[in-house]
Amino acid sequence: MGADQEQRTIRCLVAKVGLDGHDRGAHVISRAFRDAGFEVIYSGLHRAPEEIVQATVQEDVDVLGISILSGAHDTLVPKIIDGLEEYDAFEDTLVLVGGIIPDDDKQELKELGVAEVFGPGAPMQEMIDFVRENVPDRR
């Protein structure tokens, strides 16, 4: 890719799953991604894992950013990842998790296939750079 005339735009889904109703962070990140030139699809609040899977598959996003502040990441993230696998969408989607994640769980999430976990205070530029560097190379 890249050699072609039209440059590729990075597409991201910023997702809020479960009962957690705090989306200030998700808004700020959506905005920052937009300003970085990404196309951002925001899921809205209180989405079920299946909805996130549906959106990821249909929108064919390069990056799925899951924001969870409720502590339910242990159940929600695996569900999403299973769903993505079901539709062959896991392999070439960069899955990120943001929110309050204890260190022990961080490791666990990464073993599941989450590329990176960003906690509170993670610099925006760091996330943008991470996405740019790690976005799956599809052709």
Added chain:
Amino acid sequence: MTDDLVEELLAGKHRALARVITKIENRQPGYREIVSRLHEHTGNADVIGITGSPGAGKSTLVDKMAATYRERGLTVGVIAIDPSSPFTGGAVLGDRIRMGSNVGDMDVFFRSMSARGSLGGLSTATTDAVKALDAFGKDRIIIETVGAGQNEIDIVKMADTVAVLVPPGAGDDVQMLKAGILEIADVFAVNKADLKGADRTVQELREMIQYRQGDVSVSAGHHGPDAAIEDLDKPQGDDDGWLPPIVETVANRDEGVDEFLEALADHREYLVSAGRLAERERTRHREEIRTLLREDMSKLLEEEIEYRGGLEEYVERVRERETDPYTVSDELLGPLAECVRRKREE
């Protein structure tokens, strides 16, 4: 690779459909071949365009439409187009937030697209994405876009049936409608009809439709003023053969959605019965071919300009008044034209 993708799409694999649309959007290598191969499998879906001012309730109505179609056993594809920033190219595509009625239902395929920059081709990309959904086997395809600007009008014009959404009390919006959108509406929906001012908006639209038909005085002469207004409630014959009905909806409460879909179906029936569907298709394909020719042509020209070392030198010479834009255009196009003419004579 493209073979597999087309096969998989035709076999009903969602991932393949999503990937094909991505290739179309990005104009990735191979996308032309894909779309070419899909074309023969298209032509089975009803394509509906929905447009209206921001906040008119398009996304909510589209959500309810999709749910209602699903209840009737039909599959649905939605393409929602949002503007993108002309500065960064970035965009927040928010229409998906409203899609709450179709949770986890993969037979509603919802895709957000951004109006990417001025490199344009948005209408081409949308046409091609509609083809992908059509070939995939969707029964109804909805194109949703903000009704502002020529670009958007071009997009909805690709639909068989165009619905324009108007929120109540929208004096200014009705003004906006005058500027080009009124003419393309096959059906009007006054959404949020539970709000104050809905009646008035319906009334205003009626008057405008009368003006559009240019038959205010004529019908008054024939039937008297009351009858004329009465007649506007249902579609019936006149010059154009179709008077856009006005449907009142409250999308978030799911009111009037059935009536709205009825009106869309009526229009479809009208198109089919009067042989006008074929005419619309012809117009559309004509437009499609012309747009594609223009795009391909300008690509060829870009290539030529590049070969000649870019435009900058010409620009500078024009600025120095050594030459002028017309001469530059002749200079660049001349060899091309000559080549084409020589070929023709062979």
